[in-house]
Amino acid sequence: MAEISAKSFIPESFPGSTSDIAGSIGLLWELIKAPLVVPLLRISVYICLAMSIMVFIERLYMGVVIILVKLFMKKPEKRYKWEPMREDVEIGNAAFPLVLVQIPMYNEKEVYKISIGAASNLSWPADRLIIQVLDDSTDPVIKDMIEKECIRWACKGINIRYQIRETRGGYKAGALKEGLKRDYVKDCEYVVIFDADFRPEPDFLHRAIPFLVHNPNIALVQSRWRFVNSDECLLTRMQEMSLDYHFTVEQEVGSSTHAFFGFNGTGGIWRIAAINEAGGWKDRTTVEDMDLAVRAGLKGWKFLYLGDLQVKSELPSTFKAFRFQQHRWSCGPANLFRKMVMEIAKNKKVSLWKKFYVIYSFFFVRKIIAHMFTFFFYCVVLPLTILVPEVDVPKWGAIYIPCIITALNSVGTPRSFHLLFYWVLFENVMSFHRTKATIIGLLEAKRANEWVVTEKLGDTLKNKSNAKPAPKKFRFKLGDRILIHELGFAVFLFICGCYDFLYGKNCYFIYLFLQVITFTIAGFGYLGTIVPS
DSSP states (O other): OOOOOGGGGSOSSOOSSHHHHHHHHHHHHHHHIIIIIHHHHHHHHHHHHHHHHHHHHHHHHHHHHHHHHHHHSOOHHHHSOOOOOOOBTTTBGGGSOOEEEEEEESSOTTTHHHHHHHHHTOSSOGGGEEEEEEEOOOOHHHHHHHHHHHHHHHTTTOOEEEEEOSSOTTHHHHHHHHHTTSGGGTTOOEEEEOOTTOBOOTTHHHHHHHHHHHOTTEEEEEEEEEETTTTSSHHHHHHHHHHHHIIIIIIHHHHHHTSOOOOOSSSEEEEHHHHHHTTOOOOSSSOHHHHHHHHHHHTTOEEEEEEEEEEEEOOOOBHHHHHHHHHHHHHHHHHHHHHHHHHHHHOOSSOHHHHHIIIIIIIIIIIIIHHHHHHIIIIIIHHHHHHOTTSOOOHIIIIIHHHHHHHHHGGGOGGGGGGHHHHHHHHHHHHHHHHHHHHHHHHTOTTTTOOOOOOOOTTHHHHHHHSOOOOOOOOOOHHHHOOHHHHHHHHHHHHHHHHHHHHOSSOTHHHHHHHHHHHHHHHTTOSBOOOOO
């Protein structure tokens, strides 16, 4: 028998005609498809189906728990001891604990007045409240504006302190940590954190502090975010749907079943003793809030989520700001999981069930698998099976389970139910950024500790619309508006959709063409608010 070598399968030369080149490529494809492409793609399908089952069980579990919580569980005021704070006849305002309000800022030109004004209007005895504005701004004009605003409120009798640092070491975690070291803070029992765009109601402290005062095992009381600009554009509506599910379901389930959830970084009240026992603020990841929460939870402290206690805030309305935020929110948890998984597993202060919940449910499924499954299955594997018909995806994995998961995700924002299908398409686009960030965090690669403050517009657009229109100048930054990766996926999915339209049997091209449109819109930067130069 003649000896067969790899050269036998490859033509010695490729003729110049297009038909011959196409024929050679087709021959090469047929040679590698059966022994290599089909097995790898089939394994990828099995892995994606396994991940879909994990996500489905997690969503179903939380759906069942939230129904039981709403139907049978008592409200927090009944589950925990709660009594309103009142002035004592003998000791007066000393009956109220000394509370510190921290407001970290970084070049927050458009919104700094909002949080400072809201914090200054909190209904709490003036001598039992300290407001600390932690300004890391690098723009001297903005720093001067913020300082003057603090002086203005101080002249009204508010105990407000303006603090700056020489460097931004540790970013937000560094600022919060530095603020707790001040001498005038040593007698404070609790610390409230508000980002620059947050505006609490005056009764915020009166509703939350009693849980901490009367329940010494509670370390954190977290409020729910409400969004003042959710109707600004389609991008903010999509964010509202995702975050409402997070608060309505994920935070409520964690609080009700394990008294544990991730601190949201703002709109919450910490017991300072719990912060100190957990080791204080650390800047080893971009999710210093989650880091502190996990460490405090491993010390045995309990957390309480109050869905009825709502704080107004602002969503990022530009696509660029949203992408940076999602990178931080996806990369940070994955990086923290890498650094803490063994510490959680070896911990002896919490139950085995709670450790399983934190490692598997809180971290692995929600922070890692959910992103990867969405991207690889809907944007890579499923389209590839169209080009390789030898690999089949069962209907339950391609249609039924995703539809159920989507329906369960919609419970947080019933008013946006009609936008559900577009939300799915949008989430598939964002899953690319989240998956990339998750992998960066797991590998602790470049950009793992990148911190970009989320830009908030406040009343910028309103003020510009009321101002005298200036001559328009065309300013175009290619990197800000044209996103090559999104456009590349749009081309890939378009090819898969055309192939399915011509030769497929499952009508996936309907979904694929809609996904192509969404990727294209994102690729050309036409998502969210466009801020004029």
